[in-house]
Amino acid sequence: MIFDLYEYHIYSYKPKYEYPFQDPSLPIDTRLDNLMSLLTTEEKIDMLWMGALTPDGETINMIVPRLNIRGFSWMGQAYVYRSASNGCNINCQSPTTDGNVSVLPQGTGVASTWNKYLIFQAGVMISDESMAIHYNYQNRTVDYKTGASSVINIARDPRWGRVPETYGECPILTGEIAVAFNKGLMGYTKLEDTKLEYEIYKVLPVMRHFVDYDGPDNGRFSFNAIISDPDLRATYLPVWKKLIDENAIVGVMSAISAVNGVPSAANKYLLNDVLRNEWNFTGYVISDCDPVGDIQRSFHYTATLEQAVAASVSSGNDINCGGVFQLLHKALKYGFVDLDVINTAIRRGLRSRFLSGNLDPIGSDPYASIPYSVVDSLEHKLLTKQIITESIVLLHNPSQILPFNLTKVKRIAVIGPSADDITVQAHTYHGTPSKWITTLDGIQTIASKSNITVVHTTGAFRKNDSDEDFAHALELAIESDVILFVGGLDASFEEEDTDRSTLQLPGGQSELIRLLMSLNKPFAVLIVSGSPISEPLIVQENRAALLWISYFGQSGDAIAEILFGFSVPSGCLPFTIPMNTSQLLPIDDYSMSKSPGRTYRYLDYTKAPPFFPFGYGLSYSTFTYTSPLSIYPNRIDNLDTDITVNISLSNDGPYRTQRVVQLYYEFVNSTVSYLPKRELLQFNKLTFEIHEEKTVSFVFRTRNLPYSNRQQIPGSVNLWIGNSYNRDVQATLTIVFDD
Incomplete structure (x- = not known):
């Protein structure tokens, strides 16, 4: 094998590679340029779709024997957000071909913990099990280096069939939980870290579904969601931007439905103008499995399937989960798509393959040493149980x-x-x-x-x-x-x-x-x-x-x-x-x-008082606030001033317990109807001994409040501790601009 050839020296040795792209010591751009120059157009196109699998669960058409490129799957374990997939299909209950794994609560159960540090540990646990299976389980059925991660669509309607897979209705809570979970999957040592432990990703998570897929699910392959730009910017897009800003995302799955008349898998405005040009996303976009054909069949957005695949890849949907992108060979021949578009798409995908270590020498993945004994281990059982308890x-x-x-x-x-x-x-x-x-x-x-x-x-x-x-x-x-x-x-x-x-x-x-x-x-x-x-x-x-x-x-x-x-x-x-x-x-x-109004952020409580509000949850213990809510400074004329909010509370017993402290805000005098009436700002989950008192601090800048540079400023900002409906303690921040 090429990867086993070494050039020996008296005091040291270094690997000898046939091509520069095989050398992990070189910059990724250098390796990527070299590989792009070596691949034929046919090979590039065949890497843009997911076909049959090898015995190890990798996609056959990703293999290029003449360049010693092994298999890969753009979305291997389909259920990484619940656990390693172990070859299990929907609702299967018996042991399956890839063994047993730890199984977490569904998405809303993960979110109901309100504990991002615990969920970060869950991501680490799942990625450990994924790598243990990937490198130790004989005849595994899928590739465990990639997987479909969280559904971060906002649960705007409780009747939507996929609400259970989401992190709920709040962009702030969803963003914090999604970042924590993904960082655990990707190989960060701590949640606060900004760099990976190693130079490659542990698991490549594909986030779902960009961006309008929030119900109805019945008829989703032909549904057209009409969404105003203010609603896109205030509700549907913020979570995705947060993940990109915090380097907690590698792959994006485009949605199934259309938005404002354009099928999501061919929506240039969302996939290219917003995702790439505005937010500088450098990962890859993959379709769901498989709505690309519906661009022509259901939405009638194009006259032919060849035009549909051309429209999809030209709009920024790089990879096809499914086989319809095989028609790109014909689309290129017919002139429906340019070779430059093909090169851009595969370049994005190959960059992610390099970042996964898939194109590095066999045996060089630092995560290959994780033993199979971690899978479904006692330690993981206890962690899973703790997540359930807190949910x-x-x-x-x-x-x-x-x-x-x-x-x-x-x-x-x-x-x-x-x-x-x-x-x-x-x-x-x-x-x-x-x-x-x-x-x-x-x-x-x-x-x-x-x-x-x-x-x-x-x-x-x-x-x-x-x-x-x-x-x-x-x-x-x-x-x-x-x-x-x-x-x-x-x-x-x-x-x-x-x-x-x-x-x-x-x-x-x-x-x-x-x-x-x-x-x-x-x-x-x-x-x-x-x-x-x-x-x-x-x-x-x-x-x-x-x-x-x-x-x-x-x-x-x-x-x-x-x-x-x-x-x-x-x-x-x-x-x-x-x-x-x-x-x-x-x-x-x-x-x-x-x-x-939809969700707690827009709901008019006088017209539709909830049965239970967002953020609600009782304890067996009683808590008392031992101080007023303090804001320092409580009057500002500079939006970049650091504002500290403090609250002290005591666990009066009779149990040692945890407590989620939630900070909300509202712009008192806002008359802008398309902006939220109220919103979660920050939260923290703490453990209290019996009769223990703690002071919780939240720090933020007014400029970083969502929508704060709009019509609300100058003015007053109410802040409170409690939940979205009940205000246990509150205070006001005044924003003034002196002439």
Whole structure:
């Protein structure tokens, strides 16, 4: 092999390479120029699409034997944001060809932790497992150096089927979580680092979907989203720019739908003018799998498929997930596309291949030494469990029903369709752990150590309203000291191609909950779903505790420990839970500010008060603010002045716990309708011992407030600590410009 030839010297040796592009000591641009000069036009085109795979899961048409270039996949493990993919298809539950891996909560569950440092560790964990499989698992089915990472589209409508995959409705929270997760994947040592640990990426994450794909999902291959430029700039684009600014992105997946009449995979304004020219993005853009043909077939944007692929690559969509780009050979011949466009596209892609180490000598990847023993290891099990613990949101807890008291409970009735069902632990796109632990499993483990009897029945069903098990469920509940209902949705209600029409629990769940509440026993309801469920009756009756968790991954014992007080809930909602669908605009209306407004940022709370607001989450402990909210300076005439906001708070007990401190702002006198009414500014999650007091500081510059250079300034800026609806403490910053 060429990579094994060495030129020996008396005191040292250095590798001898046939071509400069093979020498990792040379600058990437030098290597890239050399490789571009060696590749034929046919070879360049065949590297722009994803075809059949080698036995190792790499794309065959990426191989150039005459140049000793091995295989590669622009998007290998399709599910890296959940775990290493291990060859698992949608909702598979059995061990698969690439072994077992650690399985995280779905996207909204990751976001509900509000803990970017924990999510950075999750990214490191997943990239470790990816590299361990990539270099140690024989006959692996995919390439683990690349993968489809987070869905960072904004969950503007809770009915959208892919809300569970997102990080919620807030660009600020989404951006912080996405940056943290990607940096963990890419090979940063710490979240704050600006340089990688080594000169190559550990895993190349492809972020999805740029930029208008936010529902409806039914009909997405022909849907045209009408979006104003202010809404694009204020809501749909900021997360992507943040990732680019923080060097936390390598690949971008173009969206499926069209925006303002132009298919996303051929949208020159977004893919070239904004992404490249405005933001200086240097990575590659890859289509989804595979909407490129729909440029012609569904959108009728071009007359032929050859023109469609030409329009796509000419607009900045470099790579095709699928095989339609094979038609670029004909498109070039017919004059639909210039060779310069082909060269630009493959140059962007090849740069990323160099950055992945794919074109370096075999064995030189510093991550090749990660042992297979890390995969699904005890350490990773504990980290995954911690993420699940921190994702659980306590919404209602009258009379401190939770946690259940182990010393007083002799019998617990666990009722509901989701208590012992592993299908609600994983949504679409996931790996398979060595063991699924259901919520019921976790409760039984704790109960067995405390001489507590656990009885269980399904009670109600998700997919039909049968009451055939109601009587049995009520009988078990009557004979028990406490009752837990575990219900919600599964992936069949909210996934690709499937939107919801209601925010209520399906089947007979609501009716059974109503009957169980009438027993007047300690009762808790756990809702498992990836998007908002609104059942106001549970809160209005004030007879049950209420918790929410997303599709939570492998460790249901984390839930059991919350229920019995071994852990304390600290999650907060990553979305608003409306009262009902009457508060929502039509799902195909992309306006953010049209009355009553979308998401907490634009919602008119007087017209559409939420069931639970964005950022809401209770604790078993009580917190007291021990100081007013201080702003220094509280009056400025220079937008580049550093402003420090301080708040002190104390954990009054009775638990050691964590607390998310959220800082929001609003421009008091703003009359600009297309700008947010309010927005999260910064947040921090801290651990408090019992009776511990801490001061939390936030530092920012007014110029860096989104939209601050618009019509709001000069004026007053209200800042508050709390959540998007409740203002626990607040103060005002005054901005003046003296003549």
